[in-house]
Amino acid sequence: MARNHFKYIILGGGVAAGYAAREFVKQGLKAGELAIISKEAVAPYERPALSKAYLFPQGAARLPGFHVCVGSGGERLLPQWYIEKGIDLILSTEIVKADLASKILTSASGVAFTYEILIIATGSAAIKLSDFGVQGANANNIFYLREIEDADKLVEAIQSKRNGKAVIVGGGYIGLEVSAAMRINNFTVTMVYPDPWCMPRLFTAEIAAFYEAYYVSKGVKIIKGTVAVGFDINSDEDVKSVKLKDGRVLDADIVVVGVGGRPLTTLFKGQVEEEKGGIKTDGYFKTSVPNVYAVGDVATFPLKLYREMRRVEHVDHARKSAEQAVKAIKSTEASKTLEEYDYLPYFYSRSFDLSWQFYGDNTGETVLFGNSNPTSPNPKFGSYWIKDGKVVGAFLESGTPEENNAMSRVASVQPSVLDLERLQTQGLHFAFHI
CATH class of the missing domain: 3.50.50.60 (FAD/NAD(P)-binding domain)
Structure with missing residues (x-):
């Protein structure tokens, strides 16, 4: 039993696990303190690649090319990295029982793992x-x-x-x-x-x-x-x-x-407070159980910008929530304060020659601008969502990094708008004046 005890365990081996591991190392981690338990057979990778370049007939993405954290422009964490950092990467291991009160996780083969602090990063399963x-x-x-x-x-x-x-x-x-x-x-x-x-x-x-x-x-x-x-x-x-x-x-x-998908929370039913289909957390991703955190798809958290509890299924939130949870853990250990999670919803997709990004909330009236003719050789268009006289959401197809950053800023600042026709005429230029 002693060799299966860890100070920290991350349950789940997806995107969130990899970004959490990197943050633990940044914050200071001793060899043998952290284990990642995953039912997958490979180290954490950037899951979005699977529906894109992984399926291409030429130049297909393959591991180790898209291990985390390349999806956000960071260092690629190869399996060797975990060894070098003293992190136990326990792969091909499915946990079938979680006793949060006793701090014991039991695998399908009957192996018990104990911990002091648990991060639930089990993600979602595809609806079949x-x-x-x-x-x-x-x-x-x-x-x-x-x-x-x-x-x-x-x-x-x-x-x-x-x-x-x-x-x-x-x-x-x-x-x-x-x-x-x-x-x-x-x-x-x-x-x-x-x-x-x-x-x-x-x-x-x-x-x-x-x-x-x-x-x-x-x-x-x-x-x-x-x-x-x-x-x-x-x-x-x-x-x-x-x-x-x-x-x-x-x-x-x-x-x-x-x-669609379903958050994988079955192991924790009746042991932890839930809300809106996920495990309820605070702005530090702490659950109702002491020393248990939940991140990514399974977490229902306070979305500060909109003053409501929300669950977000997207890789960007998986990355950022994992980092926030680790910062919260280490801040608590060091008796330091940490700002609550302040997240701007962000979604994106790429297909054929297209690439769109969306920031914020898609509620209220909409204003479409730009060239949205699908037969155009170079279509480029966007949309704003306006609620209570403020721009709360921004979408852009075929934007440059600078343009996408400007749209992100709009959704975050939520500027007031009185004239929707003028906003449509201004289009992308509106974002650059915020």
Whole structure:
């Protein structure tokens, strides 16, 4: 038991774990104090690569190229780095029981790990159609993209089903990014989603219209307003078609499903306070249990800018919340004060030749500006969200780093706006005057 005791344990081996480890080292860490326990077989990596360059037919991203912390321009933390820093990287280890009162984590193989301080960084799991009893949903070549093992299986299928037919179920991040990657791999692609437009949680109808038209111009067929209700399989139990609720049947060699995720909090049910689907924390990511912190997708935290509790599923928040939790731990140990987490929501995506960034909140009225013609050789446009006379959100497609920084500043400062027509005319120039 003694050799499985650590001062700090990070449970989960995703993006947050890697950034937390780096922050521990920055703040001062002794060899043997920290362990990262992950059910994945590889050191923490930048997960967003899996739906983008990892699937490319040429110049594909591969490990060790995208280990953390390269996603934010930092040092790449190779497995050797953890050894050099005296951090125990405990991989291919699934924790099946967490006793927070006794500070004991138990693995599937029966090994017990004890700790003084725990950081819960378990992230999310992909929602699967089989969870809803969809007929044929367990067929071969139906993929979900969450971990590198999922991506490897998808790459293998892409190579074995060259120039085949792909059906993408879902119109969010995974749907849009994987549809683009499958077209780049020369697949015939159909994207299916129930909503009136793509990315409905963020995009307005006007923004979505641009991306849908652009995707159609790239050869992606889009079917809206319906869902997959079943799959036909062949004698090898490979998927061969997708049955839609509206009666249509789509031939398919590969199906990729991206219909959202669920925070992995089951291990802690009844032991820790929860809110809005996540583990409730304060501005330092402390939970209701002493010496237990929660970061990333699983944390519901006070979003200072909007004076409300919110859970955010995005890599940027995973990175920053992990760093904040470690700073809080070390500040407490040193009897120092630390500012509460002050986060500006940030989302981004890249597909084909497009790249957008969004900052802030997407509530209130909207003003679209710029060139949003999908047939234009160089489209560039943006949108502001205005609530109670203030700009609370800012979106920009094809912005330069300087322009994106200006949009970030707008969403953070929340300047007042009286004339929406003038704001539309000013467009991007408005951001540079804040």
